[in-house]
Amino acid sequence: MRVIPTSELIINGDGSIFHLHVKPEQLADTVILVGDPGRVDLVASYFESKECTIESREFRTITGTYKGKRMTVISTGIGTDNIDIVVTELDALANIDFATRTEKAEKRRLTLLRLGTSGAIQPDIPLGSFVFARTSVGFDGLLNYYAGRNEVCDLAIEEAFVAHTGWNKQCPAPYFVDADKELYDHFADSVVEGITIAANGFYGPQGRWVRLQPADPELNNKIESFRFGERRITNFEMESSALSGLGALMGHRAGTICTIIAQRAVKDMNTDYKPFVRQMIEMALNKLAAL
Secondary structure, rough: OOOOOOOOOOOOOOOEOOOOOOOOOHOOEEEEEEOOOHHHHHHHHHOOOOEEEEEEEOOEEEEEEEEEEEEEEEEOOOOOHHHHHHHHHHHHHEEEOOOOOOOOOOOOOOEEEEEEEEEEOOOOOOOOOOOEEEEEEEEEOHHHOOOOOOHHOOHHHHHHHHHOOOOOOOOOOOOEEEEEHHHHHHHHHEEEEEEEEEEOOOHHOOOOOOOOOOOOOOOHHHHHOEEEOOOOOOOOEHHHHHHHHHHHHHHHEEEEEEEEEEEOOOOOOOOOHHHHHHHHHHHHHHHOOOO
Protein backbone atom coordinates (compact mmCIF):
# COMPACT_ATOMS: atom_id res chain seq x y z
CA MET A 1 0.00 0.00 0.00
CA ARG A 2 1.31 3.43 -0.96
CA VAL A 3 2.40 5.65 1.91
CA ILE A 4 1.78 9.26 0.84
CA PRO A 5 4.95 11.35 1.33
CA THR A 6 4.91 14.45 3.53
CA SER A 7 5.67 16.58 0.45
CA GLU A 8 2.40 15.42 -1.20
CA LEU A 9 0.09 15.38 1.82
CA ILE A 10 0.91 18.18 4.24
CA ILE A 11 -0.64 17.81 7.70
CA ASN A 12 -0.38 20.73 10.09
CA GLY A 13 0.97 20.29 13.60
CA ASP A 14 -2.54 20.38 15.08
CA GLY A 15 -3.68 17.47 12.88
CA SER A 16 -5.52 19.60 10.33
CA ILE A 17 -5.12 19.52 6.54
CA PHE A 18 -2.65 22.04 5.08
CA HIS A 19 -4.70 24.77 3.35
CA LEU A 20 -8.14 24.36 4.90
CA HIS A 21 -6.94 23.86 8.51
CA VAL A 22 -9.87 21.46 9.00
CA LYS A 23 -9.51 18.23 11.01
CA PRO A 24 -11.12 14.96 9.84
CA GLU A 25 -13.67 14.92 12.67
CA GLN A 26 -14.83 18.46 11.75
CA LEU A 27 -16.04 17.46 8.27
CA ALA A 28 -19.67 16.48 7.62
CA ASP A 29 -20.69 14.11 4.83
CA THR A 30 -22.76 16.88 3.20
CA VAL A 31 -20.63 19.82 2.06
CA ILE A 32 -21.83 23.10 0.54
CA LEU A 33 -19.20 25.03 -1.39
CA VAL A 34 -19.44 28.78 -2.04
CA GLY A 35 -16.94 31.15 -3.61
CA ASP A 36 -17.22 34.13 -1.28
CA PRO A 37 -16.03 33.65 2.33
CA GLY A 38 -18.78 36.06 3.41
CA ARG A 39 -21.40 33.74 1.96
CA VAL A 40 -20.34 30.98 4.38
CA ASP A 41 -21.89 32.94 7.24
CA LEU A 42 -25.03 33.54 5.19
CA VAL A 43 -25.50 29.79 4.64
CA ALA A 44 -24.62 29.01 8.26
CA SER A 45 -27.14 31.58 9.50
CA TYR A 46 -29.79 28.97 8.65
CA PHE A 47 -28.11 26.29 10.82
CA GLU A 48 -29.77 25.30 14.07
CA SER A 49 -26.40 24.76 15.74
CA LYS A 50 -22.72 25.25 14.90
CA GLU A 51 -19.84 22.99 15.95
CA CYS A 52 -16.85 24.90 14.64
CA THR A 53 -15.74 27.92 12.63
CA ILE A 54 -12.35 27.76 10.92
CA GLU A 55 -10.62 30.38 8.78
CA SER A 56 -7.44 30.07 6.69
CA ARG A 57 -6.63 32.31 3.72
CA GLU A 58 -9.75 32.46 1.51
CA PHE A 59 -11.04 29.21 3.01
CA ARG A 60 -13.68 29.72 5.70
CA THR A 61 -15.45 26.66 7.10
CA ILE A 62 -18.44 26.20 9.40
CA THR A 63 -19.89 22.83 10.39
CA GLY A 64 -23.33 22.64 11.96
CA THR A 65 -26.80 21.15 11.57
CA TYR A 66 -29.83 22.07 9.48
CA LYS A 67 -33.13 20.30 10.16
CA GLY A 68 -31.13 17.76 12.13
CA LYS A 69 -28.70 17.00 9.28
CA ARG A 70 -25.00 17.66 9.81
CA MET A 71 -23.52 19.89 7.10
CA THR A 72 -20.28 21.71 6.38
CA VAL A 73 -20.17 24.95 4.38
CA ILE A 74 -16.81 26.09 3.02
CA SER A 75 -15.59 28.92 0.80
CA THR A 76 -13.34 28.08 -2.13
CA GLY A 77 -12.46 31.48 -3.49
CA ILE A 78 -12.49 31.91 -7.27
CA GLY A 79 -11.40 29.43 -9.91
CA THR A 80 -10.84 25.76 -10.64
CA ASP A 81 -7.32 25.89 -9.18
CA ASN A 82 -8.87 26.54 -5.77
CA ILE A 83 -11.41 23.76 -6.34
CA ASP A 84 -8.45 21.43 -6.94
CA ILE A 85 -7.12 22.33 -3.48
CA VAL A 86 -10.46 22.19 -1.67
CA VAL A 87 -11.80 18.93 -3.16
CA THR A 88 -8.46 17.13 -2.82
CA GLU A 89 -8.16 18.16 0.83
CA LEU A 90 -11.80 17.30 1.60
CA ASP A 91 -11.25 13.86 0.09
CA ALA A 92 -8.09 13.44 2.15
CA LEU A 93 -9.98 14.33 5.32
CA ALA A 94 -12.57 11.69 4.46
CA ASN A 95 -10.46 8.89 2.99
CA ILE A 96 -6.85 9.12 4.20
CA ASP A 97 -5.66 7.79 7.57
CA PHE A 98 -3.53 10.70 8.77
CA ALA A 99 -1.63 8.50 11.24
CA THR A 100 -0.40 6.03 8.58
CA ARG A 101 -0.66 8.30 5.49
CA THR A 102 -2.48 5.55 3.63
CA GLU A 103 -5.89 5.25 1.97
CA LYS A 104 -8.63 3.87 4.17
CA ALA A 105 -9.98 0.51 3.04
CA GLU A 106 -13.57 1.68 3.44
CA LYS A 107 -14.19 4.89 1.52
CA ARG A 108 -16.43 7.71 2.70
CA ARG A 109 -18.61 9.24 -0.01
CA LEU A 110 -19.20 12.96 0.32
CA THR A 111 -22.00 15.03 -1.17
CA LEU A 112 -20.39 18.18 -2.59
CA LEU A 113 -22.77 20.88 -3.82
CA ARG A 114 -21.51 24.23 -5.05
CA LEU A 115 -23.89 27.20 -4.81
CA GLY A 116 -22.78 30.06 -7.03
CA THR A 117 -23.78 32.97 -9.21
CA SER A 118 -23.63 32.97 -12.97
CA GLY A 119 -24.35 34.76 -16.23
CA ALA A 120 -26.77 33.23 -18.73
CA ILE A 121 -25.83 32.82 -22.39
CA GLN A 122 -29.28 31.89 -23.69
CA PRO A 123 -31.82 34.75 -23.82
CA ASP A 124 -34.75 32.65 -22.56
CA ILE A 125 -33.16 31.93 -19.14
CA PRO A 126 -34.42 34.74 -16.88
CA LEU A 127 -32.62 36.41 -14.01
CA GLY A 128 -33.14 34.55 -10.75
CA SER A 129 -33.27 31.09 -12.38
CA PHE A 130 -31.45 28.23 -10.66
CA VAL A 131 -29.32 26.40 -13.23
CA PHE A 132 -27.98 22.98 -12.27
CA ALA A 133 -24.85 22.15 -14.26
CA ARG A 134 -25.90 18.67 -15.34
CA THR A 135 -22.80 18.88 -17.57
CA SER A 136 -19.86 21.20 -17.00
CA VAL A 137 -17.40 22.39 -19.64
CA GLY A 138 -13.88 23.01 -18.40
CA PHE A 139 -11.97 25.75 -20.21
CA ASP A 140 -9.29 25.47 -17.51
CA GLY A 141 -7.55 22.20 -18.47
CA LEU A 142 -7.38 21.02 -14.85
CA LEU A 143 -8.86 17.56 -15.34
CA ASN A 144 -6.40 16.89 -18.17
CA TYR A 145 -3.65 16.56 -15.54
CA TYR A 146 -5.35 13.53 -13.91
CA ALA A 147 -5.31 9.88 -14.97
CA GLY A 148 -8.78 8.59 -15.83
CA ARG A 149 -9.93 11.86 -17.36
CA ASN A 150 -11.35 10.20 -20.47
CA GLU A 151 -13.31 7.67 -18.41
CA VAL A 152 -15.41 10.39 -16.72
CA CYS A 153 -15.74 12.81 -19.66
CA ASP A 154 -18.13 12.85 -22.61
CA LEU A 155 -15.71 12.59 -25.53
CA ALA A 156 -18.37 12.81 -28.26
CA ILE A 157 -19.67 16.21 -27.18
CA GLU A 158 -16.09 17.44 -26.66
CA GLU A 159 -15.24 16.57 -30.27
CA ALA A 160 -18.41 18.24 -31.58
CA PHE A 161 -17.76 21.40 -29.54
CA VAL A 162 -14.14 21.71 -30.68
CA ALA A 163 -15.23 21.33 -34.32
CA HIS A 164 -18.13 23.79 -34.00
CA THR A 165 -16.07 26.54 -32.35
CA GLY A 166 -12.86 26.02 -34.33
CA TRP A 167 -11.18 25.75 -30.94
CA ASN A 168 -7.89 27.61 -30.61
CA LYS A 169 -5.23 24.94 -30.04
CA GLN A 170 -3.18 27.37 -27.97
CA CYS A 171 -5.94 27.22 -25.33
CA PRO A 172 -6.32 24.27 -22.91
CA ALA A 173 -8.33 21.39 -24.37
CA PRO A 174 -11.94 21.73 -23.16
CA TYR A 175 -13.51 18.83 -21.27
CA PHE A 176 -17.18 17.95 -20.71
CA VAL A 177 -18.04 16.14 -17.48
CA ASP A 178 -21.40 15.27 -15.91
CA ALA A 179 -22.48 16.03 -12.38
CA ASP A 180 -23.55 13.10 -10.22
CA LYS A 181 -26.81 11.77 -11.70
CA GLU A 182 -28.41 10.98 -8.34
CA LEU A 183 -27.73 14.51 -7.12
CA TYR A 184 -29.09 16.08 -10.31
CA ASP A 185 -32.22 13.91 -10.22
CA HIS A 186 -32.85 14.95 -6.61
CA PHE A 187 -32.85 18.65 -7.58
CA ALA A 188 -34.42 18.32 -11.06
CA ASP A 189 -37.86 19.58 -10.02
CA SER A 190 -36.40 22.84 -8.65
CA VAL A 191 -33.83 23.83 -11.28
CA VAL A 192 -33.16 24.44 -14.96
CA GLU A 193 -30.98 21.78 -16.58
CA GLY A 194 -27.74 23.31 -17.79
CA ILE A 195 -24.53 22.78 -19.68
CA THR A 196 -22.33 25.20 -17.77
CA ILE A 197 -18.97 26.55 -18.89
CA ALA A 198 -16.34 26.91 -16.17
CA ALA A 199 -14.04 29.56 -17.60
CA ASN A 200 -10.46 30.03 -16.41
CA GLY A 201 -10.88 33.79 -16.12
CA PHE A 202 -13.61 36.40 -15.73
CA TYR A 203 -12.69 38.68 -18.61
CA GLY A 204 -11.12 37.35 -21.83
CA PRO A 205 -12.08 33.68 -21.30
CA GLN A 206 -15.73 34.74 -20.95
CA GLY A 207 -15.59 37.10 -23.94
CA ARG A 208 -15.42 40.35 -21.97
CA TRP A 209 -13.45 43.14 -23.63
CA VAL A 210 -12.17 45.96 -21.41
CA ARG A 211 -8.82 46.94 -22.94
CA LEU A 212 -7.55 43.58 -24.21
CA GLN A 213 -9.49 42.12 -27.11
CA PRO A 214 -10.28 38.37 -26.86
CA ALA A 215 -8.35 36.20 -29.32
CA ASP A 216 -11.65 35.05 -30.85
CA PRO A 217 -14.27 37.84 -30.53
CA GLU A 218 -16.90 35.50 -32.02
CA LEU A 219 -16.38 32.65 -29.55
CA ASN A 220 -19.43 33.50 -27.44
CA ASN A 221 -21.65 33.58 -30.53
CA LYS A 222 -20.32 30.14 -31.49
CA ILE A 223 -20.95 28.89 -27.95
CA GLU A 224 -24.52 30.23 -27.93
CA SER A 225 -25.30 28.51 -31.25
CA PHE A 226 -23.74 25.14 -30.31
CA ARG A 227 -26.19 22.24 -30.12
CA PHE A 228 -25.66 18.59 -29.24
CA GLY A 229 -28.96 16.93 -30.01
CA GLU A 230 -31.47 19.07 -28.13
CA ARG A 231 -28.93 20.22 -25.55
CA ARG A 232 -27.25 23.63 -25.50
CA ILE A 233 -24.80 25.57 -23.37
CA THR A 234 -26.65 27.71 -20.84
CA ASN A 235 -24.30 29.75 -18.67
CA PHE A 236 -20.79 30.76 -17.58
CA GLU A 237 -19.13 30.46 -14.18
CA MET A 238 -15.63 29.47 -13.00
CA GLU A 239 -15.62 26.32 -10.82
CA SER A 240 -18.15 23.63 -11.80
CA SER A 241 -16.00 21.54 -14.16
CA ALA A 242 -13.28 20.83 -11.61
CA LEU A 243 -15.85 20.01 -8.93
CA SER A 244 -17.78 17.53 -11.08
CA GLY A 245 -14.62 16.07 -12.61
CA LEU A 246 -12.70 15.52 -9.39
CA GLY A 247 -15.86 14.31 -7.68
CA ALA A 248 -16.38 11.70 -10.41
CA LEU A 249 -12.76 10.53 -10.26
CA MET A 250 -12.81 10.28 -6.45
CA GLY A 251 -16.25 8.66 -6.16
CA HIS A 252 -18.05 11.57 -4.51
CA ARG A 253 -21.51 12.92 -5.31
CA ALA A 254 -20.78 16.37 -6.77
CA GLY A 255 -22.61 19.11 -8.66
CA THR A 256 -23.14 22.85 -9.07
CA ILE A 257 -26.20 25.09 -8.89
CA CYS A 258 -25.93 28.75 -9.90
CA THR A 259 -28.52 31.47 -9.68
CA ILE A 260 -28.54 33.68 -12.78
CA ILE A 261 -27.58 37.26 -11.94
CA ALA A 262 -26.59 38.46 -15.43
CA GLN A 263 -28.00 37.91 -18.91
CA ARG A 264 -25.91 38.27 -22.06
CA ALA A 265 -28.93 39.54 -23.98
CA VAL A 266 -29.35 42.44 -21.51
CA LYS A 267 -26.42 44.85 -21.81
CA ASP A 268 -27.35 47.35 -19.09
CA MET A 269 -28.38 45.87 -15.76
CA ASN A 270 -28.66 47.18 -12.24
CA THR A 271 -29.95 44.16 -10.41
CA ASP A 272 -29.89 43.44 -6.68
CA TYR A 273 -29.17 39.73 -6.88
CA LYS A 274 -28.95 39.06 -3.11
CA PRO A 275 -32.60 37.90 -2.90
CA PHE A 276 -31.86 35.35 -5.65
CA VAL A 277 -28.90 34.03 -3.66
CA ARG A 278 -30.98 33.67 -0.50
CA GLN A 279 -33.72 31.82 -2.38
CA MET A 280 -31.16 29.43 -3.86
CA ILE A 281 -29.61 28.75 -0.45
CA GLU A 282 -32.99 28.07 1.16
CA MET A 283 -34.02 25.73 -1.67
CA ALA A 284 -30.68 23.87 -1.58
CA LEU A 285 -30.64 23.45 2.19
CA ASN A 286 -34.12 22.00 2.21
CA LYS A 287 -33.34 19.61 -0.63
CA LEU A 288 -30.06 18.51 0.98
CA ALA A 289 -31.77 17.94 4.32
CA ALA A 290 -34.13 15.52 2.57
CA LEU A 291 -31.38 13.69 0.63
